[in-house]
Amino acid sequence: MEQPLPQIPAAFIDPRGGNVVEVQALLQQGLDLLLKLMSEATGRSPLPPLGLDLEAIATLPSDPQHWLTPLESLCRASMNAAHPGYMGHMDSLPTTVSIIGDLLVAALNNNLLCVEMSPVFSRLEALLLTQIAGLFGLGPQGGGLLTSGGTLANLAALTAARNCAFPQALTAGMMGLGRPVIFASELVHTSIHKAAMILGLGTEAVIALKTNGRGQVDLADLQAKLKTSRAQGQTPFALVGIAGTTVTGNIDPLGEMGAIAHDHGLWFHVDAAYGGALIWSDAENHRLEGIEQADSITFNPQKWLYVAKTCAMVLFRAFDQLSQQVQIPAPYMDHAPDCPNLGEISIQGTRHADILKLWLSFQHLGRSGYGALIERSYDLTRYFLHHIAQRPDLTLATLPEMNIICFRATPAHLPPEAWDDWNRELQRFLTAQGDFFLSLPRYRGNVWLKAVLLNPYTERSHLDRLFAQIDQFTPFPGE
The missing domain is CATH 3.40.640.10 (Type I PLP-dependent aspartate aminotransferase-like (Major domain))
Structure with missing residues (x-):
């Protein structure tokens, strides 16, 4: 006698069309979660705290388990590249059609x-x-x-x-x-x-x-x-x-x-x-x-x-x-x-x-769409550099050729050997505020802050807020 399939609803998509309703309901749950996470991304930190019992979640179950709640927990604790304040690395918000693809x-x-x-x-x-x-x-x-x-x-x-x-x-x-x-x-x-x-x-x-x-x-x-x-x-x-x-x-x-x-x-x-x-x-x-x-x-x-x-x-x-x-x-x-x-x-x-x-x-954005996104990144970079130029205690590593800005605080009231620790603390402070994530690379032997202006929803107002937070941590003369 032929052994029947396990009775797990929508475990596979029946190629004969026998479980379209069940599969549609399952996919809709996933799609609803996806849209919720992405469209409400500004409500979560760019780099959320882990806050999970990963050992419990990672346990291999003997029998089918409810998956939606732990899935949402995993997603909410993940790096949040959709947030306009996520600037630490070359991680982008994906095009909608690439998700479909x-x-x-x-x-x-x-x-x-x-x-x-x-x-x-x-x-x-x-x-x-x-x-x-x-x-x-x-x-x-x-x-x-x-x-x-x-x-x-x-x-x-x-x-x-x-x-x-x-x-x-x-x-x-x-x-x-x-x-x-x-x-x-x-x-x-x-x-x-x-x-x-x-x-x-x-x-x-x-x-x-x-x-x-x-x-x-x-x-x-x-x-x-x-x-x-x-x-x-x-x-x-x-x-x-x-x-x-x-x-x-x-x-x-x-x-x-x-x-x-x-x-x-x-x-x-x-x-x-x-x-x-x-x-x-x-x-x-x-x-x-x-x-x-x-x-x-x-x-x-x-x-x-x-x-x-x-x-x-x-x-x-x-x-x-x-x-x-x-x-x-x-x-x-x-x-x-x-x-x-x-x-x-x-x-x-x-x-x-x-x-x-x-x-x-390529089909959805075309060359013109990509060109506009890249040129917008350069506009934001120029605005970012304008903010740095107004602050004598901020120093660029090099003049940017793209939308990557590597800079560091060089507070005049501290000796240079203290600047690395100052920048580490500044990065921790910015991350803890929950609005921005900048990475902390080493460059030519020193610690720097790096911002990559990649997110298409990052606006000048976000940069204004970023530098306001930097000022809050580091008071500059005359401001």
Whole structure:
């Protein structure tokens, strides 16, 4: 006798349409909670206190349990990026259609491992990323892959770079390759060091380049270290530029770095995880001049394009050659003549169809909508800087090139060695008020405050209130 399904209402969506009413009621509960949380986000702190018995909630039940109440508790204790005062990191309020896209993709449950497991989304990803590579000026052979975050995108790029420079690495490994090294800013994201570790090079294979007062690579130091590296028996194979440093949002001199990479036969990778969004702004895309010289680019739409996490990509100038550099064929999968099996040329195998929420966001906002959002961020940045300029005891780390402002209190009545603790206390004070969250990075050996003006609902009045709270903690002369 055939064993019946467990009698759990709406455990699955019946493909015969037998439980539409029950499923609709279940989904409505989830949707009601979602709308309640998001539309009332200003009523919760940007970074709420935990306030949960997580051990009790995390217990694996033997029998079905009521889930809605503990679910709401988990959500209310979570980081609240929807709050206009959440400014601490590059976490954005997601576009509404990307939420819809995530829901649909979860229901369809396709797998970007291969074309036969995701016939539409594999092709959509290939087509859309070819167009995006074109926007960055990577040429007619450009293309890319989506990844689960910028760390994997950087790893994919440097894997291709290594295998391009040392073709035997694909099959024979690293034995006999000498001492391959990567050149990158001293401010480069830690994922570059992770990539060096995973690739078997070791973190010391990332040679740190000095930066100037604006957080940009010192070109003279690059030239000198290239010469020294070769004299010491190392083999440089890649140069990494940054379009949007993590702490200050600065952009390396990409054009000059690209020319140096070309002259020295290096793979030029640009980590534009954050700053790549500027390509959508006619007013600001000039800041990315030189990025078109890249052999590969990391870009994360989950940041300044407001697509729900995760959504990141790695783009290649010669995407058609990627199969020669990294492909591991899977004999258990069929092959389509018009589209590669993306899992064979990417680090990830099984992968969510993140392309749908990206495509939906482009459809809903368009290039003009994204351009307006980016330009509005710059307007808020200028207003933020106006507030800082009025306060002599606030100091900028660098002049911002994006909507990331790194600053600190430098109260004249205290010695400089006390300023780090002062800024830590200021950050705690702001968080405790429940209106703002600024992060507390270390930059050039000191503690700073960082604000990322990313939320589309952040207004000048919010910044006025932020600085009023800073003044409340730190009285300034004449105010």
